[in-house]
Amino acid sequence: MKIAVFDSGIGGLSVLYEARKALPQEEFVFFADEDNVPYGTKSKEEVQALVADAFDFLVGKGVKAIVVACNTATSAAVTEMRRRYDLPIIGMEPAAKKALDMDGEHRVLVVATPVTVKGNKMKVLIEHVDKQHLVDLHPLPRLVEYAENQEFNSQAVLDYLARELSVYDFSQYSSLVLGCTHFNYFKDTFREILPGNVSLVDGNGGTVRELIRRLKERNLLEKNAPSTEYYYSGRRVQDKEELHRLESYLQRLGRMYALT
Ligand code: DGL
Numbered sequence: 001m002k003i004a005v006f007d008s009g010i011g012g013l014s015v016l017y018e019a020r021k022a023l024p025q026e027e028f029v030f031f032a033d034e035d036n037v038p039y040g041t042k043s044k045e046e047v048q049a050l051v052a053d054a055f056d057f058l059v060g061k062g063v064k065a066i067v068v069a070c071n072t073a074t075s076a077a078v079t080e081m082r083r084r085y086d087l088p089i090i091g092m093e094p095a096a097k098k099a100l101d102m103d104g105e106h107r108v109l110v111v112a113t114p115v116t117v118k119g120n121k122m123k124v125l126i127e128h129v130d131k132q133h134l135v136d137l138h139p140l141p142r143l144v145e146y147a148e149n150q151e152f153n154s155q156a157v158l159d160y161l162a163r164e165l166s167v168y169d170f171s172q173y174s175s176l177v178l179g180c181t182h183f184n185y186f187k188d189t190f191r192e193i194l195p196g197n198v199s200l201v202d203g204n205g206g207t208v209r210e211l212i213r214r215l216k217e218r219n220l221l222e223k224n225a226p227s228t229e230y231y232y233s234g235r236r237v238q239d240k241e242e243l244h245r246l247e248s249y250l251q252r253l254g255r256m257y258a259l260t
Pocket of ligand 1: 007008009011012037038039040041069070071072073113116144179180181182
């Protein structure tokens with residue numbers, strides 16, 4: 001049986017990339033809701049309806065687990081999906097706890113989509129882990145569009161990030177948390193802007209460890225010939241050019257992987 005990795009778009013490839021490394025004998029289905037990306041600027045109700053459609057499709061394919069490789073979809077819809085379906089559903093939340101565990105004295109900036117920043121899940125997470133009030137939240141909606149257009153380190157992206165982040169005194173910060181899977185493509189650009197004392201933190205490793213734990217728990221780990229099927233909003237991607245586009249995203253993620 002296959003493991004589904006789901007995102008509004010190509011951000012979820014960053015989780016697929018790490019999941020395939022950790023689970024080299026599993027079969028994967030990657031679902032990007034390319035017809036409806038971005039989710040992060042829609043209403044919570046709209047995101048819930050889109051996530052429900054994607055889940056219906058993936059459960060219909062008989063997958064054994066679904067990784068919601070999208071902080072926005074997790075924030076808006078994962079509770080309802082867990083109520084509805086009995087398979088392991090692994091969500092993603094911005095890795096604020098990881099950042100605070102690395103350095104509990106300096107400030108932490110979480111960047112994410114507007115839906116994630118405004119969501120109740122984020123509020124609950126902050127109340128739970130940020131006892132010293134060190135965490136700031138900042139939405140960066142345009143990065144999702146830039147990532148979908150394969151524009152990662154143009155002058156426009158640099159100017160956008162420099163402008164958005166100019167309000168922070170980064171000498172007071174220990175890390176910047178990438179609270180949206182699409183943001184993993186911009187690690188090199190973030191590095192150009194941020195001083196060396198600020199680390200880049202993402203939640204991909206933790207999500208993959210949780211996936212493995214949940215699969216083990218239900219005795220669902222398998223040893224198969226590895227494979228990945230790609231879907232855009234329910235349509236199988238088989239076109240050479242599109243597969244090439246996905247491959248070039250994965251290659252970029254390979255280059256970004258070691259940057260912290
Ligand atoms: N990749 C998604 C996340 O992790 C959201 C991108 C979007 O706005 O669709 O939040």
